[in-house]
Amino acid sequence: MSLSERDICTKLITPAVVAAGWNLNTQLREEVTLTDGRVIVRGKLSTRGRQLRADYVLYHRANVPLAVIEAKDASHSPAAGIQQALSYAEMLDVPFVFSSNGSRFVFHDRTATTGQLEREIEMDAFPSPALLWAKYQAWKGLDSEAAQLVEQSYHAAADGKSPRYYQATAVNRAVTAVARGQNRVLLVMATGTGKTYTAFQIIWRLWKARAKKRILFLADRNILVDQTKGNDFTPFGGAMTKIANRQVDKSYEIYLALYQAVSGTTDEQNIYKQFSPDFFDLIVVDECHRGSAAEDSGWREILNYYGSATQIGMTATPRETADVSNTEYFGEPIYVYSLRQGIEDGFLAPYKVIRYDLDLDLTGYRPQAGTIDRFGHEVKDRIYVQSDVDTKVVFDPRTKLVAEKITEFLKGNDRFGKTIVFCEDTEHADRMRHELANANADLVADNHRYVVRMTGDDPSGTAELDNFIDPYSIYPVIATTSKLLTTGVDVKTCKLIVLDQRIQSMTEFKQIIGRGTRIDEEHGKRFFTIMDFKRATELFADPGFDGDPVQIFEPALGSDLEDLESGNDRGDPAAGEIEKQENSLQPRKYYIDGVEVEVLARRVQYLDEGGKLITEALSAYVKRKLRDKYLTLGNFLARWSEADRKQAVLNEVEELGIPLEALREEAPEGARYDAFDLVCHIAFDQPLLTRKERAARVRDRGPFATYSESARAVLYALLDKYADDDGVALESGKILHLKPFDQIGTPVEIIRRVFGGKDQYQAAVRELESQIYAEA
Template identity: 60%
Template sequence: MPVDKTSLSEQDICTQFITPAIQQAGWDFTTQVRQEFSFTAGQIIVKGKTVRRGKPKRADYLLYYRPNLPIAVVEAKDNSHSVGAGMQQALGYAAEDALALPFVFSSNGNAFLFHDKTASGGPQETELPLGQFPSPEELWDRYCQWKGLKTGSREVVTHEFYSDGSSKSPRYYQLNAINRTVEAIARGQDRVLLVMATGTGKTYTAFQIIWRLWKSGVKKRILFLADRNILVDQTRVNDFKPFGNAMTKITNRKADKSYEIYLALYQAITGNEDDKKVFREFSPDFFDLIVIDECHRGSASEDSQWREILEYFGGAAQIGMTATPKETEYVSNINYFGEPIYTYSLKQGIQDGFLAPYRVVRIDFDKDLVGWRPEEGKTDRYGHVIEDRVYNQKDFDRTLVLDQRTIAVARKVTEFLKGTDRYDKTIVFCEDIDHAERMRQALVNENADLVDENRKYIMRITGDNAEGKAELDNFIDPENRYPVIVTTSKLLTTGVDAQTCKLVVLDRRIKSMTEFKQIIGRGTRIKEDYGKYYFTIMDFKKATELFADPDFDGPPICVYQPKPEEPPVPPEDEMDNAPEGETESGEMDEEGEILVGDPEPPGIGLPGGGGDGKPKKYYVGDVQVSVAAERVQYFDPTSGKLITESLKDYTRTRVSQEFASLDEFTQRWTSAAKKLTIIEELEEQGVLFEALAEEVGKDLDPFDLICHVAFDQPPLTRRERADNVRKQNYFTQYGEQARAVLDALLDKYADEGVENLEDITVLKVDPFSQVGTPLEIIQTFGGKDKYLEAVRYLQSRLYDAAG
């Protein structure tokens, strides 16, 4: 008898019809097919001090031509759905901002609906009988024609990535970046730009690209360039370690030409004089591939010494990698490398669950908002007469120092850490080295108890201080407790892998979007085994207003203009925000640190001035500073932007997208077997229940929060709902022990919320553990089903008692 497909589950449809059809087409389920494959991690959702992950994106079938080449996705539905019911879901998985696959299938066990993005001129969607599913070779041939891959280049593209047999393999977006780059190089493209958010594994991606091109024999001698010594050293001992003896680092200004993989610091192979330009000891055609890390820095400028290296090896394929391509009228990555071949943004990383979400604590001081003007003849603590004008936020810590403001920042940072964890790794970004030192002193005074325990609890890590720089590895190493708090100006803005940093403090005016993205990137890494799931940005100088800029998470746009004979001076903010270790002339030492141009120590008068008799800075200690405003802002998981409106307005908008009316919401709530399911769905849509409850200021459960905030209903507190149920005396139908359990459940609800009613493990804790074991308690109700029935009825009475 024929099988009644309508009675089968989706899993049965897969097992009996879809899987056999794919196998019969020649697909090897050992190496070419992954089933129930989650390609994202699930967005991190923060609930007060607890976190959970949202649902990951999961493909029913992901088909690979080779282990490194995903090529098609298949979405299955049970037979009560149409053959194309899963197509829109599958197209979402195959979209350019996801798996980026050309071939998409949907099936209900009767046939396949086939969507072919490579089709030109013909229909994109056709229905195929089960027995006509395309073979691997058929799809691969279509893929190669679509990508313009000729016979010779196909061998390069199919070469596998490196694997040491462990579970680590490229994430889907890394594989997209690797494959697109390898395909571009195989087609003969000689300039490639990859844009990947900080914390998404750019160096690991670079390693896999180099590995495949090197192992396939297409590129034989490769140069990896960086502009910080720590970046080169981290790369050599971590991601690039498999290159082994084929790899060397160019040091001591010597060119050993017996290796195949070279790592180099820009500054180690160039200089102002020709005899110091070590790169010229290699012939121009020595390298056939160059990978430029953090290419938004020096190599973006066409007249830099670093660009000279790239132009000298101009015949080599060159790959630029950055989280923040630099695009101004004067400097352009796109003008040199071309449009990005692949982009993976901060927003995508957070939504996929690979990067940490953030919240912003914005603090404004009175003097920052209204300014400060000295009385006539007022002198600073070094006896300098302070110029008579209004000083505002742009001046503070640059031309005028208010000691009380520095102390106020240190106090607010310390208060925050005392309310969370005083051993949370923290970076405080300051205006310059002088400011970083004064901030260190202020933080030491506010945290004297922990500094007494270990003097390295707080350290200044800046380019001029050898002792501080020596602690950088300890700060970024999760296993080292100290230092905990570091103050810096620009040294930590880029390339520092601070995996456990939970607090980023901005006491620095930032107008460069490039620098802002780099600084935010210090906190975006997730380190689950150390409890790092999200981070906080504490902003004292309105820097986080840049979150509202369309360029914050948008695609890079080239605005470069060819340089005139006398180039204009870049805007002040571009110069002010040059990375530490990079001056207007680009002079650096071999460690990637600054040679000239650092701010001078405090107290310098005429020698440190500008030649007009004025000091570089005035230092004032007797002007009081107070907090004028403080507010918390949250990351919107749906838009990827900072929530700037009130949480009430934001929640009303989010809820209205899910529920058209109060009736629709209450009906869904009361009919749901588990209220937690609705709560989690709304959290994934961006509703912040914990923060909303704090703003409303009452102990309301999610039901009342939504009814009150989104639909303007008068709320009941959890305690009021519990008391209303008790007044109904419905407990009398149960025995004494069962009544005691239900009464305790009501107290749990009143104190902590509805989640406790739906979690049977609550019976393991007090006061239930005093009644008996979970099994004994359940038996007092007549078994598990009777217990769950009693809990469901209790819930229904809670919400029927709304009044």
């Protein structure tokens, strides 16, 4: 009973597993870190939540996990860790789950379809590697030949990089599917989760096992091909080539190609036909939701031409419409790793949304009779709504206001934080660049590349794309764009995404949001902000935003009779020509002067603990979540008073998805109040006391008479720090490095000489905290 959990692992569980035949060096790993810990945003700063670690993971080979063991100390029952272990097993895609307190194991067998699913076994009855591997093979449907393919190892990087748990699960499922003879495979992984690295490991294992000898990697953007060849695929070395010339070299084994480079409208342009239909035995399609998703597309012809090859589609956004479908071609995804899960695990950056509603957008604009635009065109009489702004009507004051709000945010946070502004079209992107340059004239004067338009028709702007992507390059800082940066561009340090574009496509919306989801710890990027001027973020409320793909494809019958039966009246051709001529006389956009634009409403939204955007009022959300957890004020106060570290309770609150800094920002003069007071006020309707008021009440009581004079000086200095809230918690050892403590002594001297040791100092701090919250 005196053994700790670690002792039980070392002295009881590990020996039992090794005695069953498991190799300590190659088949058993302890304290396996699965997640990085969710990023918790605190105002302009952030911290990490708890990492998930499995006590043990057992492997057949280094790449095939078989079992999870969760250990508990002797004060728990043997089954106490089984639910925790089951969640880890689901993440790792393993069938065998064990929990133990050192007296016996509880064995949960996910492969069992009948009989006893979960049972207790003695410590000396732990199953052997051979037994679990045989059961695993049966569970996965692997014959001996397929099993040999699944056993093939990952590429071992010189820097020690290995797949994250979800990447390993995706790779193992893909390799297993191919080993079982499945020729169409779909993997869905959120933007920023390493699809290309996952594709590399799949190809590497199949190639090294000689199961697939000639492989084609297809993408539809040149930057994707170049990034892949120069980064993740580098280990293929001389076996790899990029198809870039009209005459292809068939001596390579790994080919990378751009759809546009190998296809065209004539046989001469269809370079892919220089290879025989059975030349490739594996094709990996990157971002398969784009061109190849449509059944009648020219790019689908390439996949059909190589129809005998195994084809693996990879996407963050499986495309599903009535006319276009990934799942109709590739089948249901064998693995899905969502944006929500990536944020929860701490591998992807969380975000907050700042939404601006502009009066002109909401109320609409109707011109007075005879209104002439800037270029002499009479403005057609109708009501122009938000969908018309910047597409049919242009108001320069509106563009200027958007630029001012973007600049206002950057000045309050990080003026050199990489920013992408999505506009309606290239002309809108140019006007936005102009207004942002004026709003940031001081920085643009230092370097004109502070803000750059990056659109497909602007070579000078697209030439800056590599600099914009490079985290070590300061400039450009702001990129205004339309479609160019929507997908396939990896801007790890992007901190702000601005939506001044109406977005109707869920696929496009998810790709745009994905531009900000990468984390770059080295450069201080853990979260990002979305600024929305055209209500695009309403798509967050759509169940399809982070749900599993649902096929809605309706195959076309292609029958002329169908058109006749549906009453498809194409109208009078002559009338159509007249309408076309009339439209050609109208300008594409009206540029209207003399219109004022104001912000009607501003709303900030945050993610809850489940990774979904909070749509209700923040105060109502906080009240509901806190009352769900603590039920009553008494329960919360009891938890607060019993905690040795008050920050631990605040961490609990933040793990509920409650942004404490946001509460402070929303409350009138919120900076004056302790987080404790804000929580009690919002959740339990308690009156607010400022930090200075709490500190004054402690001084009035004079509670530290039993302490020495120097100890009282330290405690009252700590009380002053609390009242001023300089951002350092009373419990933090860093606080003793600040003024005025340096006049009393060094931190070590204060703790040892003034208080008599660390325990006595910490007890004194806890006494100070109890006095601060005495009324509560």
